[in-house]
Amino acid sequence: MVTSPSCALIADDDAFFRIALGALLTRQLGFTTVLEAASLDDALDLLGTRPEISLALFDLSMPGMKQAASLAAVRECAEHVTLAVVSGSSSRQDILGALGAGVHGYIPKALGPAELVKALETVLSGQIYVPPILARAGSAEMSVAPVSADKAQECLARLTQRQREVLQALVAGRSNKEIARLLGLGEGTVKIHVAALLRTLQLPNRSAAAAFGARELR
Template identity: 40%
Template sequence: MPRLLIADDHGLYRKGLRCALEAAIPDAEVTEADGFDGALARLEDSGAFDLVLLDLNMPGLVFPDSLREVRACYPRMRFAILSASDTRADMLASLAAGANGFISKLQMDEEIVAAVEDILSGRIYVTPLMVKATVSTQAWGEAGPARPAEPVADVDYGRLTPRQRDVLPLVARGLSNKEIARELKIAEATTKIHMAALLRVLGVRNRTEAAVRAQMLLTRGDHARSEPEFKRPS
């Protein structure tokens, strides 16, 4: 029985894809996550999945670095990128970061289902448009134009995901990944992924700079002003 995880912040698309996959693969067990934080939580709580489908542009995922990091933490799982984009650069970057497939949301339902079945069977999948563009297998090893880290002169607390906001005050206290993992009751490998994403969002190069910037954010009270907007019903 194949176990699949769909991580996408667009609820209608996520639920529609789940229905399509469950109808086409009757014995499939499909789990959902509404962002990268949720995907990491499902990976930690639910054990091994046969395939993890990650939306290219969802909260918490810094492409392609987050893909590379989660792939390194779960080397035996298969990962594929879902995207409304079908550019050659995004496809090459996905494959170079360790994705087992790149699926365009613009494809027909039956094509997406076939793509998932291909990846589950052990093959690498790219959209037919990429094949028509004669992308060679040698080129798959190239990262293509890298997306530069977004310069952050003044960090907006509201840009952080809920889990990054949990990590932020612990970083400000100078805690290690192991100590943060213990505080949040999550795996150390999961903490490393959250920490790497937080460094990029903060626009810093190391933990020392992250601690300083985190202290600045918390001191000026951005978290207090932003908190009500991000509260979710329990």
């Protein structure tokens, strides 16, 4: 359990879900204040005027939300906030897009209350929550052709130690700026490492790398 959480924001246009999620935050996770927003604009207004917000939970289908692009904008303007998606979508594209935008977790609404609380505890503890569906191979929605386990480990073995660290950070949904701070590197250096590991792994983008790393890193 995370100690002394204070203020959380739930951004979702489903009023009943906001009530249910707010109850979990206050009764089981110890938040003293839960703010609500029914649109992206309302959520951004609150993030801009309530600096005490430490956790923000966003739905992907509320008014104004353009998924990954909007989430990336939120990360830019509220870097101090732990940001997670709580969504009814279990699409790999949505999950990878959100993680690529730098959120700290993607939590499906289909989880039961106990599992949802555990997922939130993971996020609040500083870890990244990735739903199990992301690790399941064979989905028709998978945007990157699957490779054999031997081939995947062969690709990983060609990465330098620093590139593996950057890959782990991509799996965690961190932005280049966050990776630079985490590893003590320049942001330009991080971009070079990302480009190099994408070439080595023969992957098209950082979202694909995050999915690969979530499956293959041990």
